[in-house]
Amino acid sequence: MKMKKWPFVYVGIITVITYIPILLTVIYSFNASKLSSVWEGFSLKWYAELFRDRDMREALVNSLILAVLSCILAVFIGTAGALGMHRKKNPVNDLIAGVSMIPIMIPEIILGMVFLSVFSFMGLPFGMITLVIAHTTFCVPYIFSMVKARLVGMDKSLEEAALDLGASPVRVFWDVTLPQIIPAILSGVMLAFAMSFDDVVISIFVTGPTVNTLPVKIYTKMKTGVTPEINALATLMLLTTVVLLVGAAVVGRSGKKQKA
Amino acid sequence: MKDIILQLNAIQKSFEGTEVLKGVSLEINRAEFITLLGASGCGKTTTLRIIAGLENPDKGSVLLEGKDITNLEPNKRNVNTVFQNYALFPHMNVADNVGYGLKIKKMPKAEIAGRVAEALKLVQLEEYGKRMPDQLSGGQRQRIAIARAVVNEPKVLLLDEPLGALDLKLRRQMQLELKRLQKQLGITFIYITHDQEEAINMSDRIAVMNKGVLEQVGTPNEIYYQPRTSYVADFVGNANILHVGEDAFAIRSENVLMNGEEPCTKEAQVVEKSFAGGQLRILFRLEDGQLITASRYGIDADISVGAQVKIGWLPEHAVKVVEA
Amino acid sequence: MRSAVKKGKSNWLLLLPMYIFTILFVALPILYMFLLSFLSRAEVWGVDFTFTLENYKRILEPLYLGTFAESLKLAFLSTGLIVLIGYPYGYFMAKMNAVWKKRMMLLIMIPFLTSALIRLYGWIIVFRSNGVLDKILMGLHITDKPLKLLYSYPAVVVGMVYSLLPFMILAVYSSAEKLDFSLVEASRDLGASSLKAFWTISLPLTLPGLLSGIVLTFIPSMGLFFIADILGGNKIVLVGSVIHEQLTKGRNQPFAAALSAVLMILTSLMIRLYKKLTGSAELEGLM
Numbered sequence: 073m074k075m076k077k078w079p080f081v082y083v084g085i086i087t088v089i090t091y092i093p094i095l096l097t098v099i100y101s102f103n104a105s106k107l108s109s110v111w112e113g114f115s116l117k118w119y120a121e122l123f124r125d126r127d128m129r130e131a132l133v134n135s136l137i138l139a140v141l142s143c144i145l146a147v148f149i150g151t152a153g154a155l156g157m158h159r160k161k162n163p164v165n166d167l168i169a170g171v172s173m174i175p176i177m178i179p180e181i182i183l184g185m186v187f188l189s190v191f192s193f194m195g196l197p198f199g200m201i202t203l204v205i206a207h208t209t210f211c212v213p214y215i216f217s218m219v220k221a222r223l224v225g226m227d228k229s230l231e232e233a234a235l236d237l238g239a240s241p242v243r244v245f246w247d248v249t250l251p252q253i254i255p256a257i258l259s260g261v262m263l264a265f266a267m268s269f270d271d272v273v274i275s276i277f278v279t280g281p282t283v284n285t286l287p288v289k290i291y292t293k294m295k296t297g298v299t300p301e302i303n304a305l306a307t308l309m310l311l312t313t314v315v316l317l318v319g320a321a322v323v324g325r326s327g328k329k330q331k332a
Numbered sequence: 333m334k335d336i337i338l339q340l341n342a343i344q345k346s347f348e349g350t351e352v353l354k355g356v357s358l359e360i361n362r363a364e365f366i367t368l369l370g371a372s373g374c375g376k377t378t379t380l381r382i383i384a385g386l387e388n389p390d391k392g393s394v395l396l397e398g399k400d401i402t403n404l405e406p407n408k409r410n411v412n413t414v415f416q417n418y419a420l421f422p423h424m425n426v427a428d429n430v431g432y433g434l435k436i437k438k439m440p441k442a443e444i445a446g447r448v449a450e451a452l453k454l455v456q457l458e459e460y461g462k463r464m465p466d467q468l469s470g471g472q473r474q475r476i477a478i479a480r481a482v483v484n485e486p487k488v489l490l491l492d493e494p495l496g497a498l499d500l501k502l503r504r505q506m507q508l509e510l511k512r513l514q515k516q517l518g519i520t521f522i523y524i525t526h527d528q529e530e531a532i533n534m535s536d537r538i539a540v541m542n543k544g545v546l547e548q549v550g551t552p553n554e555i556y557y558q559p560r561t562s563y564v565a566d567f568v569g570n571a572n573i574l575h576v577g578e579d580a581f582a583i584r585s586e587n588v589l590m591n592g593e594e595p596c597t598k599e600a601q602v603v604e605k606s607f608a609g610g611q612l613r614i615l616f617r618l619e620d621g622q623l624i625t626a627s628r629y630g631i632d633a634d635i636s637v638g639a640q641v642k643i644g645w646l647p648e649h650a651v652k653v654v655e656a
Numbered sequence: 657m658r659s660a661v662k663k664g665k666s667n668w669l670l671l672l673p674m675y676i677f678t679i680l681f682v683a684l685p686i687l688y689m690f691l692l693s694f695l696s697r698a699e700v701w702g703v704d705f706t707f708t709l710e711n712y713k714r715i716l717e718p719l720y721l722g723t724f725a726e727s728l729k730l731a732f733l734s735t736g737l738i739v740l741i742g743y744p745y746g747y748f749m750a751k752m753n754a755v756w757k758k759r760m761m762l763l764i765m766i767p768f769l770t771s772a773l774i775r776l777y778g779w780i781i782v783f784r785s786n787g788v789l790d791k792i793l794m795g796l797h798i799t800d801k802p803l804k805l806l807y808s809y810p811a812v813v814v815g816m817v818y819s820l821l822p823f824m825i826l827a828v829y830s831s832a833e834k835l836d837f838s839l840v841e842a843s844r845d846l847g848a849s850s851l852k853a854f855w856t857i858s859l860p861l862t863l864p865g866l867l868s869g870i871v872l873t874f875i876p877s878m879g880l881f882f883i884a885d886i887l888g889g890n891k892i893v894l895v896g897s898v899i900h901e902q903l904t905k906g907r908n909q910p911f912a913a914a915l916s917a918v919l920m921i922l923t924s925l926m927i928r929l930y931k932k933l934t935g936s937a938e939l940e941g942l943m
Binding site: 087091092095155192302309313314 | 671685767903
Binding site: 230234235236247 | 384385386405406407408411412413415416417419420421422423432433436437480481484
């Protein structure tokens with residue numbers, strides 16, 4: 073089919089517009105002035121200030137710990153669940169699978185509200201534990217559904233062939249099943265990690281007085297006023313995303329090689 | 333004296349209430365090439381999977397060299413399978429694929445390498461050890477799948493329509509090669525196909541299956557010339573089934589005489605002429621209304637549609653069969 | 657036929673964590689929310705376990721009903737704009753060649769996976785008084801004084817659209833990618849104008865993606881209180897903001913639960929409608 077030019081132009085314009093605020097953030101992170109409306113020359117002082125900010129560093133570490141723990145738990149729960157449900161189908165499994173998807177289907181505020189009330193009812197101290205539980209609930213669906221989709225697409229006779237060649241069921245899992253689903257687990261983790269690392273709404277409700285996550289910290293700062301420090305932070309986070317995405321693309325490419 | 337390696341005793345199997353195997357019994361000899369032949373859904377693949385241990389029968393038993401292996405796990409049977417879609421592990425190279433079974437048996441690495449090289453030589457793909465499966469053609473994958481199975485020196489090799497995905501020319505070539513391999517290795521091959529030509533070309537014996545029942549087991553000659561049932565006559569020889577009173581007779585189309593060949597004693601009308609596969613096929617309607625097909629090589633015969641002619645057959649070409 | 661591992665003896669071990677976790681931390685908490693919505697607030701702190709319909713009656717008060725109306729209005733407006741911008745984007749993207757598809761995907765994913773807050777922050781720079789937009793407009797002599805766009809309704813709409821647009825693009829893209837463009841060619845061959853071909857072939861066949869995109873943007877847009885908070889100041893009050901306020905300042909969990917319950921029912925109605933319209937339970941492009 074012939075492709076006209078204007079669709080490209082349209083897509084190009086929209087893409088450029090979506091990048092304007094991002095680029096401005098990056099540009100102003102190097103601005104010597106404290107005001108985002110004036111340009112007073114190139115400076116790295118906001119980066120320096122950011123690195124000196126202990127609260128910010130603590131929040132970053134907290135966010136990383138939180139995302140990593142939630143993802144580990146979610147990989148464990150989601151992958152095992154997908155494997156178990158793939159082997160035997162029954163309506164109870166379908167129900168549980170359906171319920172497990174709810175956290176990413178409803179507005180985040182509901183989840184935050186639910187956890188705040190449940191955790192206070194249970195008397196759990198608000199902090200890292202409550203954060204991890206809450207984040208795991210919305211990380212599981214990403215990993216579960218990715219792995220499930222991969223298992224559906226997987227050639228069942230591969231497992232049978234390994235069994236036929238003398239491998240025990242445990243061996244079959246390690247030698248054949250796991251290598252097949254690893255790309256799916258990785259892409260699930262990538263999404264789950266991004267969602268956890270980015271989450272404000274749920275974290276605000278379940279975080280304790282002593283634990284701050286990075287997005288919560290940024291949110292409070294943004295509400296109290298503009299600090300150019302955030303520009304520097306935004307630039308660094310953007311850089312991280314780009315690096316991670318390129319990394320994921322490389323992993324994805326080698327994963328595709330295996331799949332074919 | 334017969335040397336039976338594998339014995340199936342009255343195997344029954346149902347899936348979700350549908351009876352797939354209705355008491356299949358079969359004795360298979362050592363170093364024999366036997367083919368399970370039948371249309372799709374006849375139960376031949378299920379039979380194979382039961383021998384491999386990938387399914388358990390509801391009733392009946394499987395004996396390998398006299399030992400009951402009915403409920404033995406597939407990984408503990410000295411039986412290997414060449415899967416229909418080859419099932420090569422996509423994340424392992426060819427050598428790792430072929431050596432997988434040996435690695436499981438904890439054979440020393442150097443020995444594995446030697447055995448793998450030998451197996452690859454056997455299927456004429458010595459140079460391909462480092463390739464990934466997706467870098468191979470269909471025919472090459474097929475050979476690797478065979479190498480991966482035979483390298484374990486199984487007592488019995490199961491082949492589930494292994495040539496089904498190949499084109500006609502390659503299929504013919506692989507038929508000969510498989511037969512050569514089997515002779516060379518001296519392993520019992522249990523081969524599954526729905527292609528009667530393939531079965532006749534390769535097998536020492538053929539077991540024709542229909543709707544979960546073995547209709548006839550015998551040499552290709554027996555199956556072709558002395559079909560026991562009308563199903564076998566039709567499926568293997570494309571024979572006409574004629575009913576005379578209570579009895580049914582199978583007459584293969586090339587044995588139907590016409591155009592003054594002796595003896596032509598029956599009145600018939602030409603219904604249809606068609607050309608296919610190098611053969612001219614002519615459909616007649618006999619006086620009692622039964623239809624019968626004759627076939628001749630060549631593209632035309634001196635006979636036209638609608639004509640009233642005389643046809644016939646030699647008495648020895650009408651084989652009495654059991655109605656299926 | 658069954659899977660390679662015939663007897664699922666170890667199966668329950670695989671399922672156990674998922675069952676326990678889902679029941680304990682998803683199913684029961686949601687049920688507790690519904691229970692909570694029928695209870696009342698304790699005098700000082702916590703919850704009083706006596707049944708009441710008071711919370712739901714309170715939602716019917718004009719103040720809160722107005723909030724729901726406002727939230728729905730904003731959600732409809734945002735979703736409408738997102739459809740208008742995102743549908744053509746996703747559709748055109750699906751028609752690009754493989755190399756460009758990959759590039760565009762990367763360009764969409766970078767902001768999508770970067771913090772939502774950070775992306776909004778860029779808009780503050782654009783909208784703030786004497787900010788970039790004002791500078792440009794005044795420089796072009798279109799306006800002569802700052803527009804004060806920050807903390808206004810349009811700013812909130814822009815923030816919503818900007819935050820949720822990727823969901824629509826990805827949903828439409830994944831649907832349009834599966835579209836066999838030779839069908840469009842066939843309809844052109846049969847005499848349809850390109851517009852007619854789009855209406856009769858492309859649109860119906862990409863409808864699941866469009867609807868999925870609508871669900872994926874409409875639902876979160878009712879709960880994203882922080883967008884209204886950051887770009888709208890405290891001028892625009894949405895359901896999400898009220899829930900947040902009731903939990904933090906008001907310490908009225910039961911009322912927040914009732915608001916959440918109503919929001920959840922609205923959400924599930926939307927999803928049910930989606931399933932009915934498309935006959936599919938899976939949301940296109942969600943992953």
